[in-house]
Amino acid sequence: MMTRRWSTFALLSLAILVVAGIGWAGSDIFQRFVIDMLVKLVVVLGLAVFVGNSGVFSFGHASFAALGAYSSAWFTLPVAAKKIFLPQLPAFALSTQVGLPTGAAIGVAFASLVGLAIGVIIVQLSGLGASIATVAWLAIVTTVLANADAYTRGTSSLVGLPLATGIGAALVSALLALFIAFLFKTSRYGLMLQASREDEVAAKATGISVRAVRLWAFVLSAALVALGGILQGHFRGVLTVSQFYFEFTYLTLAMLVIGGIRSLSGAVIGTFLVAGCAEMLRIVSGGFEIAGLMVPALPGLREIGLALMMLIVLLARPRGIMGSREFTWPVKTG
Amino acid sequence: MKKIYAIKAAMLTLLLGGGHALAEEDVKVGFALALSGFIAPYDDGPYKAAQLAIDDINAKGGLLGKKLIAVASDTKSDVDVGAIAATDVIGKGARMIMVTCDFDFGAPAAIVAQSQNVFAFSSCAADPKFGVQGIGPNAYTLATAxxxxxxxxxxxxxxxxxxxxxxxxxxxxxxxxxxxxxxxxxxxxxxxxxxxxxxxxxxxxxxxxxxxxxxxxxxxxxxxxxxxxxxxxxxxxxxxxxxxxxxxxxxxxxxxxxxxxxxxxxxxxxxxxxxxxxYGSAFGNDPDAKINDFTTRFTAKFGEQPATSHALTGYSVIEAWALAVQRAGTFDTDAVRAELDKLKDEPFLAGKTSFSPEAHINLDRPxxxxxxxxxxxxxxxxxxxxxxxxxxx
Amino acid sequence: MIYVIQTLVDAVSVGAVYALSALGIGLLFGVMRLVNFAQGEFVTIGIYTLMLTVGLWFPLAAILTVFVVVLLALLADRLAFKPVRDADPATMLITSFALSYLLQNVLVLIFGARPIGFNIIPELGLPVMIGEIRIPRLNILTICVAAGLLTGIALFLRRTRIGIEMRAAAVDFRMARLLGIKGDRVIAVAFALTGVLSAVVAILFAAQTGTAAPTYGLQLALVGFVATVIGGMGSLVGAVFGGMIVGVVTVCLQALLPPELRVFREAFVYAVVIAILVLRPDGLFQGVGSRERV
Known part of the structure; x- marks a missing residue:
């Protein structure tokens, strides 16, 4: 049983490795696309830890991506850039520069602490109430960050982040996120949380402290999403508050739901499918030549095609592509 | 692993080699702009105006005797696609790229250009961070701060x-x-x-x-x-x-x-x-006849007046770069940058334009x-x- | 003193628009547990319809708008939501997100993203003066319309056969169907009603802003969503008051906060929302079937 479970992890890792390998060997454009997709995967796996296991939808996790990204940038920005753009930072942050791994550790720690604080409140609420609270939380964090000029430059962007997210960093992070998500899902706490997802009352009756396990999942998931945000910041080189708002939330949640929230294989498939379709449609919509025939550029095709693809998958498979199945070896799924 | 590396190296050589062969004849000007989506209105006018500027230069025999060719890639109004679009047009051999007229959307594309030692021009991002201090020495904006x-x-x-x-x-x-x-x-x-x-x-x-x-x-x-x-x-x-x-x-x-x-x-x-x-009048009633002439020609070419005067900044992107190239006598990025940084009170369409090694945005333009x-x-x-x-x- | 009264009038009028928007979202939520984010786009498409029909005799334009939006709502039900009706609320929610994204991008494709200014019923923007208090006619109209529609829908739900069926479906959809209620018809009527509500919001909104832009939907949908939950899931009165509360709190904070904190207004508004959720988990007005049954 244990080995079959781990075969899921092995298969998914292999899939990620293969994708990263192709990205590494591919053109610059393809490589950018793969890095971006792996970064999104870290976020989606992070969401899966909480949303997938608990069944409670969070629209607020983008806040942790933002908090992680900004707090890591306080330390990874070159000192010279910090003196120009964030002169009011506390002296100890202003005078140090650390690499991405240390910066990421700081960012993840910070976001997790904040996640713990707000998580305590959110797990008091049930179902949609909790979801709305996360929406409200995201609005609060966005507003505060957009006006905390001394720490974030507010609505102005923070530039100069070292471009440290390469294919290597993205790959390692995606594998790490998968490992953690997998470990949690198959752990006692993960199973307790899944029990509460299927029947909260029954789960409580068997002595599961639903609030406690939800809280820990919330914090763990905040940490992983923060890691994704940190990677995104160091991939683009620029941080804006708006990059961690509804579009981010909607896209990553859609990836999770399309793959199937109950399955980690689903999280991976959903991310690859949505990101892959988006990139394919981007290329096609730019216009191309086929057998001497010019296909003109079709603006809007990518967005409309993507929305239609999502709708069709949702209508055909309301529980996501994978439902609650996982890939296992041998091929039997279950 | 070694094998893949060799394949990759071979592919790169092939690509670069191909790029060089093309660059012998024409010079490519790249556009990583929002041609569709929510911020497309920002880029529409500047992009068209820049095309007009390219036509004007080609009509006069090109730049340093070479024909300018526009290569465009749509950012879809998406920040990450913006960086991909920049990579795309630079990969096609663009010597300079114009990016979205908004700091947040243009910056990641400009950072790509900076990292490959290609110029990134913004038509109308009015944030001084779009320059040496924020992006790097290859980033310029034709906006008034x-x-x-x-x-x-x-x-x-x-x-x-x-x-x-x-x-x-x-x-x-x-x-x-x-x-x-x-x-x-x-x-x-x-x-x-x-x-x-x-x-x-x-x-x-x-x-x-x-x-x-x-x-x-x-x-x-x-x-x-x-x-x-x-x-x-x-x-x-x-x-x-x-x-x-x-x-x-x-x-x-x-x-x-x-x-x-x-x-x-x-x-x-x-x-x-x-x-x-x-920046000027998009309605044909500018006190400066040069701008009204531009509006007339823009309207003739594209069938409608520019929606806003931001179009002028797009024209001036090409003006500024072409003037610096001409003065440098080469397309080499470092040599052209040296000339760009010396531009002083040039009477471009967007208005009087000056750059310095520190300021890649206009602070003293009426x-x-x-x-x-x-x-x-x-x-x-x-x-x-x-x-x-x-x-x- | 005048300023205080004036601010209260402002607060109620901003709240009334939110309340109307929440009414539509609350209605669908009550009947089928669907949080329909695409309702924002129903409103936006209504606004674009008004923009296109500018110049027509206004009542005709208004009827056309209602027609277009109701048709859109029915199509959305049939093509997008019906197939996922039995899925969990999360899938329905993401479906509504995808639909909203689709509609927004279709609008951008057709009309471009640049806002378009147009002028309908400008007389409504002019204020009525009561002493020194200025009340724009539009706001009086909005408040009256909100009250009227709420009463109308409440009567509809209590007095008509289909309304009663709708309430039955809201309590237990499967049981209602077993008892012979035609589920499809009930839900289609609910969608048609939200279509009417969205069209009304579109008209009032267009008269106020005079601008059509593809992105108007998000804020209205978001406020409607929040309002429905703090008002008490499934309670129409609750949704209306929820919307009103969000509007009133927003305007009052804008008036009361010191300038340096005013930029953080939204953070305070949403902190109030979280506080309400924690203190009254079932909402301010507990609706039918809002509790998860054992």
């Missing part, structure tokens, strides 16, 4: 229009609007003293559907101002100007280039007593002030503030 725009409006109001007190209404949803009102306030206080600013209020262009509360506060202000500095943009800007006028506030309103263009005037027909800043009377834009003239703001981030 927001700092300057605020100063011009303050001085125009105080000296030309004889408006001695002002009330500030700031849209806090965007950097341009916040920084415009801040720089207006700084200059206005220098001229009129602290008492010159009668009151301040803010709204959020994305969250607020109505500014009834802000209007009531303005009406209740113990001292009524001579003018309201309205730092807003887009649909919220149009909608709130309509609400201000509907509430019976007929005070003069001042606005930055974010309210340039006539597309929104339908919301407030017969708008009067409204001053707005612009801008056109319009007065809108009965829904018609009447140009008053070009103004510059006496005190040129310092580069500030």
């Amino acid at each position: 927001t700092l300057t725009q605020g100063s011009i409006l303050a001085e125009f109001a105080f000296k030309q229009a004889n408006l001695k007190t002002a009330y500030l209404l700031t849209d806090t949803s965007g950097e341009y609007m916040k920084s415009l009102c801040a720089s207006f306030e700084r200059r206005f206080v220098e001229l009129a003293g602290d008492a010159g600013i009668v009151g301040k209020d803010n709204f959020h262009g994305l969250n607020d559907t109505s500014i009834a509360g802000q209007i009531s506060r303005l009406k209740a202000s113990p001292k009524q101002p001579d003018a309201v500095m309205f730092c807003g943009a887009g649909s919220a800007g149009a909608s709130f100007i309509r609400q201000i006028r509907a509430a019976g506030i007929d005070l003069p309103l001042l606005a930055g280039e974010s309210m340039d263009g006539a597309y929104w005037l339908g919301a407030v027909p017969d708008l009067s007593n409204f001053y707005v800043l612009a 801008m056109l002030v319009f007065k809108i009377v009965n829904g018609k834009h009447e140009p008053i003239g070009r103004f510059l503030s006496e005190v040129i703001p310092e580069l500030k981030f």
Whole structure:
């Protein structure tokens, strides 16, 4: 049983490795696309830890991506850039520069602490109430960050982040996120949380402290999403508050739901499918030549095609592509 | 692993080799712009104007005897696709790229260009971070800095229009609007003293559907101002100007280039007593004949007038780069940069343009002030503030 | 004093628009547990319809708008939501997100993203003066319309056969169907009603803003969503008051906060929302079937 479970992890890792390998060997454009997709995967796996296991939808996790990204940038920005753009930072942050791994550790720690604080409140609420609270939380964090000029430059962007997210960093992070998500899902706490997802009352009756396990999942998931945000910041080189708002939330949640929230294989498939379709449609919509025939550029095709693809998958498979199945070896799924 | 590396190296050589072969004849100008999606209106005019500039250069025999060819890649109004689009056009051999006229959307593409030692020009990102300090030495913007725009409006109001007190209404949803009102306030206080600013209020262009509360506060202000500095943009800007006028506030309103263009005037027909800043006139009534000539040719080529005067900055992107290339006598990035940094008071379409090794944005460029009377834009003239703001981030 | 009364008037009028928007979202939520984010786009498409019909005799334009939006709502039900009706609320929610994204991008494709100014019923923007208090006619109209529609829908739900069926479906959809209620018809009527509500919001909104832009939907949908939950899931009165509360709190904070904190207004508004959720988990007005049954 244990080995079959781990075969899921092995298969998914292999899939990620293969994708990263192709990205590494591919053109610059393809490589950018793969890095971006792996970064999104870290976020989606992070969401899966909480949303997938608990069944409670969070629209607020983008806040942790933002908090992680900004707090890591306080330390990874070159000192010279910090003196120009964030002169009011506390002296100890202003005078140090650390690499991405240390910066990421700081960012993840910070976001997790904040996640713990707000998580305590959110797990008091049930179902949609909790979801709305996360929406409200995201609005609060966005507003505060957009006006905390001394720490974030507010609505102005923070530039100069070292471009440290390469294919290597993205790959390692995606594998790490998968490992953690997998470990949690198959752990006692993960199973307790899944029990509460299927029947909260029954789960409580068997002595599961639903609030406690939800809280820990919330914090763990905040940490992983923060890691994704940190990677995104160091991939683009620029941080804006708006990059961690509804579009981010909607896209990553859609990836999770399309793959199937109950399955980690689903999280991976959903991310690859949505990101892959988006990139394919981007290329096609730019216009191309086929057998001497010019296909003109079709603006809007990518967005409309993507929305239609999502709708069709949702209508055909309301529980996501994978439902609650996982890939296992041998091929039997279950 | 080694094998893959070898394959990759071979592929790269092939690609680069191919690029070189092409570059012998034509020179490619790259465009990583939003050709579709939510911010496409920002890039539409500048992109078309830049194409017109390329046509003009080619009609005169090209640049250093070489024909310019535009290669474009759509960013789909998506930040990450922006960086991919930049990679795309640079991969196709572009010697310089023009990126989206907005710092947040253009920066990641510009960073890609910077990392490959290619120029990244923004047509109208008015944030000084789009330059050496924010992106790197290859980033230039043809915009007039927001700092300057605020100063011009303050001085125009105080000296030309004889408006001695002002009330500030700031849209806090965007950097341009916040920084415009801040720089207006700084200059206005220098001229009129602290008492010159009668009151301040803010709204959020994305969250607020109505500014009834802000209007009531303005009406209740113990001292009524001579003018309201309205730092807003887009649909919220149009909608709130309509609400201000509907509430019976007929005070003069001042606005930055974010309210340039006539597309929104339908919301407030017969708008009067409204001053707005612009790079020039997109309506064919500019005091400068050169700009009207541009508008005529633009209209002839694309079938419609430019929606806003931001188009001029797109034309000037090509003007600036081509002039520097010509002076350098080569397309080499370092040599061209040295010439770009020496540009001084060049009479480009977007206005007088200067760059220096520190400032890759224009701080001392006059801008056109319009007065809108009965829904018609009447140009008053070009103004510059006496005190040129310092580069500030 | 006048300023205080004026601010309260402003608060109620901003709240009334939110309340109307929440009414539509609350209705669908009550009947089928669907949080329909695409309702924002129903409103936006209504606004574009008004923009296109500018110049027509206004009542005709208004009827056309109602027609277009109701048709859109029915199509959305049939093509997008019906197939996922039995899925969990999360899938329905993401479906509504995808639909909203689709509609927004279709609008951008057709009309471009640049806002378009147009002027309908400008007389409504002019204020009525009561002493020194200024009340725009539009706001009086909005408040009256909100009250009227709420009463109308409440009567509809209590007095008509289909209304009663709708309430039955809201309590237990499967049981209602077993008892012979035609589920499809009930839900289609609910969608048609939200179509009417969205069209009304579109008309009032267009008269106020005079601008059509593809992105108007998000804020209205978001406020409607929040309002429905704090008002008490499934309670129409609750949704209306929820919307009103969000509007009133927003305007009052704008008036009361010191200037340096005013930029953080949204953070305070949403902190109030979280506080309400924690203190009254079932909402301010507990609706039918809002509790998860054992």
